[in-house]
């Protein structure tokens with residue numbers, strides 16, 4: 566029997582090459598009068614934010630740009646941004662960027678209307694419905710944050726990443742235009758692409774998953790695994806960029822309706838302590854967690870392998886080949902090992918403790934303890950693939 570489940574999709578998805586030109590129209594539908602574009606300095610300097618401001622100007626709507634969001638967005642980033650939004654009487658947010666600006670914007674949508682500190686909203690049922698309306702526009706194929714209802718923020722005092730989650734923080738509309746990713750550098754394409762692959766695999770295999778999340782997760786694996794190398798090596802290839810963007814969207818839908826699992830528990834711990842790029846942390850850890858999970862996820866890992874193009878009838882052999890294929894992909898697109906993050910093995914106990922406390926730990930398809938996490942960090946450190 567299929568277990569009962571809910572599948573809410575509060576975000577209207579507008580997808581397609583060149584669709585960013587409909588931003589003005591979408592803002593008018595939301596009756597926007599004063600918009601805050603939440604982004605980062607890299608996107609301003611790359612000239613990409615201009616594509617957005619041009620559309621808002623064409624629509625005759627007033628706006629400000631807030632570009633102080635850092636990678637692994639910090640509690641103080643969102644609290645300062647929310648203050649600015651209140652001061653400027655902002656009525657609509659346009660979140661523009663990779664996962665960091667979009668996650669930060671979701672927290673700003675809450676704080677600017679409901680006050681307090683972002684940490685106050687951790688846990689279930691804390692966020693009320695009256696968040697600022699938001700349009701999300703992703704510039705990387707990775708995060709899926711444009712359609713998810715969660716936001717991961719770093720508590721800078723405790724050095725711990727925490728999640729706030731509610732359908733109230735979902736975007737009203739996600740405008741997803743693969744053309745915006747054409748100029749993303751190879752290293753970021755690789756790291757964000759493996760983040761998306763991890764979302765797809767964890768969304769498909771999480772304990773709490775359901776058939777819709779499984780279906781989109783598995784389909785996302787196919788899009789991502791079969792296009793990531795071309796997207797990294799030939800960034801101008803719009804066909805590969807298009808498929809990566811769709812893969813990232815499907816993966817986002819999958820994990821937001823299921824959950825992520827141990828790869829993200831470990832990656833978020835690494836990101837909290839070392840401020841390391843999220844996608845690279847996932848890429849480093851994904852094969853080790855899959856090897857650990859294999860006894861509990863053989864059938865699904867076999868289907869993942871086949872979605873990646875591996876022809877093997879025996880489930881166990883297919884699953885093993887799939888894990889090897891993921892290692893090969895990460896190497897081929899130039900992703901570094903754990904030592905590149907200058908991690909100190911003395912921290913593995915601490916990192917394992919953080920991983921086991923992560924809200925997604927229970928979603929891992931195979932039960933894992935703190936000692937199990939220590940072993941996985943050691944495996945990644947001592948046996949790099």
Ligand SMILES: [Fe+2]
Pocket residue numbers: 708760764829843
């Ligand atoms: Fe992620």
